[in-house]
Amino acid sequence: MPNTADVLVIGGGIAGLSAAAEIASQARVIVLEGESQIGFHSSGRSATMLHYALGDPLIRALTLASRSFFDSPPDGFSDVPLGRRMAVLIHAREDERTALDALNEDISKFAALQRLDATGVHQLCPLLRPDALYGIADPNGIRLDPHAMLQGFARQLRRSGGELRTDARVAVIGRRSGSWQVTTQAGDKLSAPIVVNAAGAWADAVAKLAGVRPIGLLPKRRTIITFDAPVGTDLELLPFAKTVGDELYFAPESGRLFACPMDEVPSDPCDAQPHEYEMALAVERMQERTTVTVQRIVGRWAGLRSFTADKHPVVGFAPDAEGFFWLAGQGGAGLQTSPAMSRIAAALVLAARWPVPGVAEAELSPARFLRQPA
Numbered sequence: 001m002p003n004t005a006d007v008l009v010i011g012g013g014i015a016g017l018s019a020a021a022e023i024a025s026q027a028r029v030i031v032l033e034g035e036s037q038i039g040f041h042s043s044g045r046s047a048t049m050l051h052y053a054l055g056d057p058l059i060r061a062l063t064l065a066s067r068s069f070f071d072s073p074p075d076g077f078s079d080v081p082l083g084r085r086m087a088v089l090i091h092a093r094e095d096e097r098t099a100l101d102a103l104n105e106d107i108s109k110f111a112a113l114q115r116l117d118a119t120g121v122h123q124l125c126p127l128l129r130p131d132a133l134y135g136i137a138d139p140n141g142i143r144l145d146p147h148a149m150l151q152g153f154a155r156q157l158r159r160s161g162g163e164l165r166t167d168a169r170v171a172v173i174g175r176r177s178g179s180w181q182v183t184t185q186a187g188d189k190l191s192a193p194i195v196v197n198a199a200g201a202w203a204d205a206v207a208k209l210a211g212v213r214p215i216g217l218l219p220k221r222r223t224i225i226t227f228d229a230p231v232g233t234d235l236e237l238l239p240f241a242k243t244v245g246d247e248l249y250f251a252p253e254s255g256r257l258f259a260c261p262m263d264e265v266p267s268d269p270c271d272a273q274p275h276e277y278e279m280a281l282a283v284e285r286m287q288e289r290t291t292v293t294v295q296r297i298v299g300r301w302a303g304l305r306s307f308t309a310d311k312h313p314v315v316g317f318a319p320d321a322e323g324f325f326w327l328a329g330q331g332g333a334g335l336q337t338s339p340a341m342s343r344i345a346a347a348l349v350l351a352a353r354w355p356v357p358g359v360a361e362a363e364l365s366p367a368r369f370l371r372q373p374a
């Protein structure tokens with residue numbers, strides 16, 4: 001196998017694979033993933049929702065620009081749907097009503113919402129306590145299938161002649177004669193004029209390997225638990241239900257329920273594991289907001305959501321290092337924004353036209369961090 005390419009992508013999560021698949025239609029691409037399987041870190045540990053309560057107008061615009069991909073992926077992309085409709089319910093108590101009104105106004109620019117009174121809230125989600133008096137519902141939320149997405153992008157990459165190498169942890173990066181020279185832990189040497197840094201929580205570490213100034217990425221741990229639903233609960237009809245503040249969300253999950261206390265615990269890049277405190281918090285908040293008693297935690301996982309200082313992703317060439325391309329900082333919306341983000345990454349790498357109207361390049365550019373002192 002040749003070890004030279006036009007573009008080396010470091011990271012086989014959703015960011016790296018989706019961008020690689022787009023770029024591969026016009027360039028030779030090799031993806032290097034340090035783990036033995038794709039999506040092992042954040043991309044395989046998410047809550048798998050597409051919804052508009054996440055983030056701010058920029059994240060919502062990237063989500064909107066991604067939506068049609070999930071509804072109608074390219075021919076042959078996947079044998080199974082990339083997701084299924086799941087209503088999203090944002091609920092509020094009396095003291096949270098103003099916050100719900102504000103969120104309703106923000107999201108209404110992106111999705112057709114229904115306002116619900118207490119009866120409507122409990123019809124949609126009978127598990128909520130009676131103090132959930134107000135709600136907004138988006139009947140068109142999507143419960144994504146990250147496995148189908150990752151496999152689909154990997155297949156698209158290979159069909160275009162691109163390559164995916166797992167167990168290929170990048171250990172050394174240097175630039176010589178207009179090309180990046182990359183060495184894996186196993187000693188394989190590869191080179192390309194362009195390196196895409198899609199290393200998720202490790203993106204700053206990868207930049208440092210290359211002698212490129214880091215962007216100040218902050219990985220934050222988030223925890224999810226699963227448990228049995230009360231006997232008789234019709235899981236098929238339940239929505240993804242979220243408090244208007246960042247306190248709790250829960251949804252049906254493989255015949256049970258999952259709940260997340262929306263924790264954001266700063267962490268070094270690592271194989272994140274759930275901690276007792278956040279699991280207990282999930283139980284407490286679930287029991288505070290719903291009539292469910294969590295008898296036993298059946299499953300648990302944690303993952304890292306990596307943020308920049310302004311909580312916007314970073315996509316673009318580093319202004320301080322020729323051919324070094326950033327694709328990082330997807331925070332809590334990396335799955336639902338991946339179709340738009342990968343189109344943007346490919347357009348910038350291939351010097352093509354900007355593909356997402358309504359989103360400005362400067363808002364996503366790594367240059368915004370270099371204006372600040374190191």
Ligand SMILES: Cc1cc2nc3c(=O)[nH]c(=O)nc-3n(C[C@H](O)[C@H](O)[C@H](O)COP(=O)(O)OP(=O)(O)OC[C@H]3O[C@@H](n4cnc5c(N)ncnc54)[C@H](O)[C@@H]3O)c2cc1C
Nearest residue numbers: 011013014015034042043047049170200303333334335336
């Ligand atoms: C609990 C939780 C809930 C979430 N819920 C949602 C949601 O509902 N909707 C949504 O859209 N998003 C959600 N997210 C966010 C989403 O999962 C992330 O934004 C997304 O997965 C980030 O993708 P990534 O490819 O950047 O990172 P990753 O998936 O972590 O991929 C980065 C890859 O780079 C590899 N790597 C690192 N260093 C090297 C190296 N030196 N050499 C080779 N490979 C390397 C790693 O092994 C890793 O596989 C959630 C995240 C969590 C944790």
